[in-house]
Amino acid sequence: MQINISGHHIELTPAIKNYVNSKLDRLERHHDRITSTNVILSVDKLRQKAEASIHVSGKDFFADCESEDLYAAIDLLTDKLDRQLIKYKEKMRNHHR
Template sequence: MNLNITGHHVEVTPAIREYVNAKLDRVIRHFDNVTSVNVILSVEKLVQKSEVTLHVRGKDLFAESTDEDMYAAIDTMADKLDRQVIKHKQKLQDHAHDALKHQSTEV
């Protein structure tokens, strides 16, 4: 997996990098077909913003969050992404299960 963390108007410190990495590891544990992750951390006036684009086979998942605190924005973004990953994984499993059920009824 390729992880890219960039900052716009904010310095990506080793502590922030480690925090983002820890949060995304939790998400990636749910789904192992992740090819790359792009994270953008930015500050506009007093608003901290975090965005992530997760590239999986056949789909790109995107989540963003804003907060007064960068760590809170990262937490919320990771939670949103986690829900999307679980939903995507469930869809893949449902389609695979439906395909197998459809094949067995044709025989």
């Protein structure tokens, strides 16, 4: 899985990059055909925002979250993406002929 992390109005430290990578590695447990992931971290006054788009063999998923803490926003983001991947995988399994 290729992960691209960018920041708007925020300096990306190695700690933040490692945290995002460790959280997104959890997504590979549910779906092994994730090809690319784009993560955008931004700050807007007191709100920390995390956005991500994932490309999975023919399907794109998008999620964004806001929180007062950047790490909490990343946690919420990965939870949303995790739920979307599980739902997609169940749909593919149930509709398979």
